[in-house]
Amino acid sequence: MASLEKRSVSNLIxxxxxxxxxxxxxxxxxAYAKTVxxxxxxKLDMGNAADRxxxxxxxxxxxxGRKMRKQKAHG
Numbered sequence: 635m636a637s638l639e640k641r642s643v644s645n646l647i648x649x650x651x652x653x654x655x656x657x658x659x660x661x662x663x664x665a666y667a668k669t670v671x672x673x674x675x676x677k678l679d680m681g682n683a684a685d686r687x688x689x690x691x692x693x694x695x696x697x698x699g700r701k702m703r704k705q706k707a708h709g
Contacts, residue, residue, distance in 0.1 A: 664680045671678045671689050674696070678685035 667680050667686065667689055670693065671680070674689075674692055676689060676692060678689055680686060680689075
């Protein structure tokens with residue numbers, strides 16, 4: 635019985651640690667997205683899914699534009 639209790643406590647601690655890690659990763663992701671949006675002079679709410687999509691598209695457009703300029707410069 636004690637072995638089962640130890641295992642249950644260990645599993646509970648592992649689940650709690652995983653949940654905390656997921657929350658931390660999400661918080662850091664939102665903070666990073668806010669920083670990128672500010673650097674691009676975009677006024678977006680990272681809590682809004684549509685605004686997150688706008689940021690994603692803006693970053694993709696920026697990256698695509700840089701790749702096109704590099705190809706033209708080397709081609």
